[in-house]
Amino acid sequence: MRCNSAKVMAVGTLFLLGATPAFAETAVSRVDTGDTAWVLLSAALVMLMTPGLAIFYGGMVRRKNILGTMLQSFIALGVVSIQWALIGYSLSFGPDLHGIIGDLSWAGLRGVGLEPNADYAPTIPHQAFMAFQMMFAVITPAVISGAFAERFKFGAYLLFVIFWTTLVYDPLCHWVWAKGGWLHGMGVLDFAGGIVVEINSGMSALAAAWFIGSRRGYPHEPMLPHNLPLTLLGGGLLWFGWFGFNAGSAVASGGLATAAFVATHLATAAAVMGWLLVEWKHRGKPTLLGAVSGAVAGLVAITPACGFVGPVAAITIGLVAGAVCYGAVVAKFRMGYDDTLDAFGVHGIGGMIGMVGTGLFAAVAINAAGADGFFNGGAALLGKQVLGIAVGAAWAFGGTYVILKVLDKAVGIRVTREEETQGLDLAQHGENAYTM
């Protein structure tokens, strides 16, 4: 499917002319410039999503908490990247131990070099694959921070990110994506992170919102987004970066990346319309925040599916995600937990919709490495997808709960009443966002 074919031919020619098979094999795993450009730029796009998320989230909190909220996203770029280089990549993708976890032989990126690793991406440098995956590990805890925005202590947050990434993210990532991971081995399909990123962050968000409790004054006091143009900007950057996230997950340029790209865009467009129209019907007015939220819901939902489904299925998944996530967000108020920025309602629910959608619409015709879903005669896949949801959800919820419990005993996770009233920006960071 990729340019490789050309090389295979060239090599084939050499072969006919008497080149040794050994040489031919080396040649096959040579780095392809187009694939490498594609994956590196995709990694850059996914990196941009974390500042994008900071801006998206920052616009939605109250003025007094914008910097604290943005920093909780931004700092993940610092702390998780280092964790990933030191141990995270090795735990996630390193040589498998019983399907459960990677061993530490790649710790500090030992042995992770510039030659391709045939198991993960045969046409790009191994480090390019590592860097691409690093950006996923960075943004996932940042997504969770939306759930407990406006009340989490910054120091405790840093500890939370380190523990969570190591104890929750890395194992789940191994199960789903690593060579030898047990869910991977069972045939659960997750193209770009429906379980690993979305359900994982969404369910962790739910556990965290529930554990930390509501913001003071919630829900009777209005807590309005303070700067919606920022939120639109953040949403735009997320959409842009998500092309790298989803289509980049083909880890090569070509047909599969194209299919994922198209599915991503169409599902997102459909989810914008889905959310907007349901909200319009329900509340009488279509809103900007609704349109942008719908976009994010669509991006989330198509994430596991994008490399396995066609354009029409993508539109269907998007429409459903937009409408259902709207419902989930509205229902929050009746459920009594305070998920500040709807990390569960959008990422948790959206991720589940996408996993089920994959089970329904996946087609071997789109991706030979996938499987046929329910509507293509593969009922078994649907069961596997549901298993994947259940495992991911339980793991994330339980792991997050335990980590927060321990951290709360050890250092306390919530700011004081006075700090919360004053706002995180001044109380935790001594800064004021705007001096107009």
Add this chain to the structure above:
Amino acid sequence: MRCNSAKVMAVGTLFLLGATPAFAETAVSRVDTGDTAWVLLSAALVMLMTPGLAIFYGGMVRRKNILGTMLQSFIALGVVSIQWALIGYSLSFGPDLHGIIGDLSWAGLRGVGLEPNADYAPTIPHQAFMAFQMMFAVITPAVISGAFAERFKFGAYLLFVIFWTTLVYDPLCHWVWAKGGWLHGMGVLDFAGGIVVEINSGMSALAAAWFIGSRRGYPHEPMLPHNLPLTLLGGGLLWFGWFGFNAGSAVASGGLATAAFVATHLATAAAVMGWLLVEWKHRGKPTLLGAVSGAVAGLVAITPACGFVGPVAAITIGLVAGAVCYGAVVAKFRMGYDDTLDAFGVHGIGGMIGMVGTGLFAAVAINAAGADGFFNGGAALLGKQVLGIAVGAAWAFGGTYVILKVLDKAVGIRVTREEETQGLDLAQHGENAYTM
């Protein structure tokens, strides 16, 4: 010019060794990883232009209308993308009917797969070309919305976008770019959308501004941009994304894309200086909004020309565009129509300058698929370009006028006096942009 050459050689070798011609032919249309990476990333860049435009426009309206204005851009990502997948791509690029329109055989993207389509882009998946073109269809109506910002009903706008895209954009796109399109067949040159996007949106903007009438209080009440840093940001994102728009229109990586990239950047730089210096001379002060507006004028003007002209010609076109668009924008006040954000003055006029510039400076030496312009001995081309302008301008103006007339009768296109006074954000969307 592209990596194909390597493959052609490889295939040639096989041929010498006795491979069948059929196989060789298949090989020639194989997907190239570099070209595909280039076009997919270009599509992502063009996608980013629509949020970029939302931000660019949003900064220029009054505070009470920013969300409404931004949403009119953003929602195009939702509604036009779906229209494109369902019928738009097929109408625009599907099998030709008498040079006028594509038939519906590609509706719902039937048959638009991951193999290249030799007519449009022989080295990338057909869907990649489709996705790239989709982003053009999205942004074009969003540009128009600048003309009637601060007074158009949101519901009516959605209907307008659907009708306009289907009845005005898709046919014009077919004429200029599709295999079999009549203007294309005549040799009118439009590399990246001088007619299809710029003149089309600019003349539609003029029709719309004129039809809907001025904002209340215009022009005696000052209506100042409320957030110029946002406008600079939006302008920066547009410039960035426009590299995808223009250089991506080579639909392959390599020399032609490079030529378009360089022409785009230099023309834009020159237009920044052109606008700034003329304004400085004329008004005594150089402004930020002037510099950013100049950039957009330059990007617009080089759009049709960028794949046909050299660097010096690009600088010339940019300088002229910056200076003349400044004049056009200033003249607006004497013309009596209220094109809120100068969609006509910048896109309409800029697009015409670029089409004429192509007719003057195009060179077969730059692009063998083009033609020689006036200064390279090809006076005929200039005539064709003027024809292209005339057809595009008349079609866009007339089509938009008719659609608005019908919509106004059917549902009314303008908000009430009270809504206009209160602002679109609250009146149409129940939201407030800033809660400081």
Add this chain to the structure above:
Amino acid sequence: MRCNSAKVMAVGTLFLLGATPAFAETAVSRVDTGDTAWVLLSAALVMLMTPGLAIFYGGMVRRKNILGTMLQSFIALGVVSIQWALIGYSLSFGPDLHGIIGDLSWAGLRGVGLEPNADYAPTIPHQAFMAFQMMFAVITPAVISGAFAERFKFGAYLLFVIFWTTLVYDPLCHWVWAKGGWLHGMGVLDFAGGIVVEINSGMSALAAAWFIGSRRGYPHEPMLPHNLPLTLLGGGLLWFGWFGFNAGSAVASGGLATAAFVATHLATAAAVMGWLLVEWKHRGKPTLLGAVSGAVAGLVAITPACGFVGPVAAITIGLVAGAVCYGAVVAKFRMGYDDTLDAFGVHGIGGMIGMVGTGLFAAVAINAAGADGFFNGGAALLGKQVLGIAVGAAWAFGGTYVILKVLDKAVGIRVTREEETQGLDLAQHGENAYTM
């Protein structure tokens, strides 16, 4: 290392079959689609850094000066791009005169075409290399403007940029990067601009801050950043764009670009943590502005090193850069010059750290075209790096001082007292950033 290998093989095959050597040679220098996509997109990323810098800087000044500050960055896109096409590229990279400067044979881009130039980048069109380098020339003077923000006359600034680019940047760029440049010939290593961009701008900033004098009221009057969310956004765009800046400097896709990409990201992450932790320890609170400033310090420091050092060295360089640049910025107040936005403290100091880090950690194992640093047994390199720092620093400081002296005599570089009090936005540009 690059896809070329595949082509070389194909060509080799042809050769065996009797193709002429001449033909084979031509084939070797053919444009590679993956490499070209990579470099063009890198150029686009670097272009985005200039608006990114405008936003980063704009958020840190006082409200009354944001537009003036932003325009000083943005206008560099206009004026330097044109200078580069007319003479700058030829002076910098044109045929060498005695190791000192390029001659003018490439002025107006004469002879800079779409065929590769084997000296600089054998697999991409020459114009692609030129465009990539153009973006570096654009952003460098924009960085300097941070030092004298809030008090420099706009007209004088334009003149400054033209003279500085021509007289300071172009020669230094030639010395370090051009074929035949004397520092280049001596083996000074600067992968992506530690001398050419960072030390150059940072030392020029110091000279300028010192020459123009402090802002009125500095340091006793608080001059607070007026919009920190903008600064975070700008920092995020800079990080994103810097992947193009650093990894793009491999001027080809593949292993070297990947190594530079990974080093860039890890150093930046480490610098975020370095700055944040030191500040937290020192002042009791971790700040958003600290985290973002740390990121920029890390990006600066890894710039010369990124194509020569491995991941662990990159983390080390980043940690040091974050901590030391924090110290440099704090020390400023005791030094008595008013470098408004710390262009010297971050870019000057950061660049030096990176140059020394290259001398310590460079490894031929990473880049065969480099050299071994001190810790890999190459003490000589360290000496060369220090020489590079000294030459760059002295040249930039001296050149800037002379240019400012002359300009100040000729036209005056500082706004009047009244204009400074009123703010640059109204006084110099007749605009007001926010009309809320």
Add this chain to the structure above:
Amino acid sequence: MKKIEAIIKPFKLTEVKDRLIEIGVQGMTVTEVKGFGRQKGHTELYRGTEYNIDFLPKIKLEIVVIEEQVEKVIEAISGIAHTGQIGDGKIFVSSIDETIRVRTKERGKDAV
């Protein structure tokens, strides 16, 4: 001397100001305020939830004038700011003991 404080709808400001200048007012001070009165607030929607906003944006005009001008100013403002709907605003009049012009240190009526 009297101080006239008028709370008006924001979009009336330009018109009111022009009229005041016409009748000879030489200075005034404007503040953006939020008003609570009989005019009902509006609801805002965020992700499907309604919030009730009961403070509405208003403009407060403060004008210090000599006694003789008071009635003229009241009439001017209440004439133009009037739309007949609730929320039109209020005017409050109070006494000022002394006025000083900083530039000249003049006091009393001359300083107004």
Add this chain to the structure above:
Amino acid sequence: MKKIEAIIKPFKLTEVKDRLIEIGVQGMTVTEVKGFGRQKGHTELYRGTEYNIDFLPKIKLEIVVIEEQVEKVIEAISGIAHTGQIGDGKIFVSSIDETIRVRTKERGKDAV
């Protein structure tokens, strides 16, 4: 008629407003102000340097009422805005000579 100006902590606004409505106040005007008083300001940190911010965000409430209501309003505000810490705020009472309702041109007590 009297004007009551109260400077309170911002987070008390909703509660104070609700209480005032309860006791029959029909109108009020709110301004975001900055206050300097005995309450010490805070420091802000930028790139390692400390800045002292001595003006703190406060809310100014202006309520015009008839004489009889003055004490009730004072009690309501000072009851709720009270936390016992410095920075709780101040209330100032002054006289209003005349009130005009723009909508109806009513004057005096009826207009309050």
Add this chain to the structure above:
Amino acid sequence: MKKIEAIIKPFKLTEVKDRLIEIGVQGMTVTEVKGFGRQKGHTELYRGTEYNIDFLPKIKLEIVVIEEQVEKVIEAISGIAHTGQIGDGKIFVSSIDETIRVRTKERGKDAV
């Protein structure tokens, strides 16, 4: 007790505040306002068109003091805010009937 309202140029605020503290003022309230006076506004340029902006940014200081301090405060402000150019500002003095400190419920002079 008297209320002193001063409209001054924004960049004078820090200096005025420092001086007022020196002479013993213990509290004040600051509002960002827009002023219209003899000082001419400026023009702003947008895409080549000039707009005339006649309201200029000003700072309003409100200080309630006991009678004895009034003259000292007026002198302090008018001394420092003075630049000799139009737009320097105005000071208005009016009477306050009562002052209440919310924290302690003290009233009268002690509460100022």
